[in-house]
Amino acid sequence: QQQVKQSPQSLIVQKGGISIINCAYENTAFDYFPWYQQFPGKGPALLIAIRPDVSEKKEGRFTISFNKSAKQFSLHIMDSQPGDSATYFCAARRAGGGNKLTFGTGTQLKVEL
Amino acid sequence: ETGVTQSPTHLIKTRGQQVTLRCSSQSGHNTVSWYQQALGQGPQFIFQYYREEENGRGNFPPRFSGLQFPNYSSELNVNALELDDSALYLCASSLGQGGITEAFFGQGTRLTVV
Numbered sequence: 001q002q003q004v005k006q007s008p009q010s011l012i013v014q015k016g017g018i019s020i021i022n023c024a025y026e027n028t029a030f031d032y033f034p035w036y037q038q039f040p041g042k043g044p045a046l047l048i049a050i051r052p053d054v055s056e057k058k059e060g061r062f063t064i065s066f067n068k069s070a071k072q073f074s075l076h077i078m079d080s081q082p083g084d085s086a087t088y089f090c091a092a093r094r095a096g097g098g099n100k101l102t103f104g105t106g107t108q109l110k111v112e113l
Numbered sequence: 114e115t116g117v118t119q120s121p122t123h124l125i126k127t128r129g130q131q132v133t134l135r136c137s138s139q140s141g142h143n144t145v146s147w148y149q150q151a152l153g154q155g156p157q158f159i160f161q162y163y164r165e166e167e168n169g170r171g172n173f174p175p176r177f178s179g180l181q182f183p184n185y186s187s188e189l190n191v192n193a194l195e196l197d198d199s200a201l202y203l204c205a206s207s208l209g210q211g212g213i214t215e216a217f218f219g220q221g222t223r224l225t226v227v
Contacts, residue, residue, distance in 0.1 A: 006155075042221075043220045046215055049215070099146055099205070099207045100146065100158050101146075101148075101158065101205075102158070103155030106153070
């Protein structure tokens with residue numbers, strides 16, 4: 001059972017454009033929603049994270065939008081750069097579940113010049 | 114770079130063999146989690162150790178086992194290797210169990226079973 005659904009599977013954006021990746025979850029017990037960036041041959045690196053009591057969080061060019069009623073959250077990358085080309089994973093963690101993260105299937109982002 | 118280091122970086126094993134992967138957690142972190150990431154997929158939670166005790170397990174068979182040592186470093190052991198065990202194995206460390214504790218991943222060990 002896939003508890004975190006991520007889309008799109010791949011995304012091509014022009015340099016300077018906005019990249020948008022969406023995730024939906026099923027388990028209302030999730031209380032922490034991080035986004036990870038992964039380059040080939042590397043481990044995932046934490047980008048930004050949000051809790052469900054906040055509807056939006058911005059850090060630099062990266063913004064998470066969170067819709068608790070719809071059980072959806074999204075990552076927006078503003079002014080996308082070629083260096084942002086990587087695979088992005090959304091994840092969720094259940095309250096009281098230690099640090100067990102449930103990951104989405106990933107979005108391969110390519111930013112073209 | 115996170116302070117989480119994994120060894121070895123690459124490994125090739127034969128079906129039926131056993132393998133041990135190692136993880137050194139970030140300084141001060143007492144919780145270690147292990148994940149399996151198949152090619153083109155998101156990481157899947159294997160299990161977690163907190164203060165040397167297994168504390169949560171994903172949907173993996175008993176031939177996947179682990180240890181955490183007093184210095185909070187950890188090992189993942191896989192017995193009777195199968196071809197489908199070929200994957201990137203990731204270790205993540207964090208401080209504590211609840212609240213907002215960020216998990217920091219190592220670079221992973223690429224295991225190939227032939």
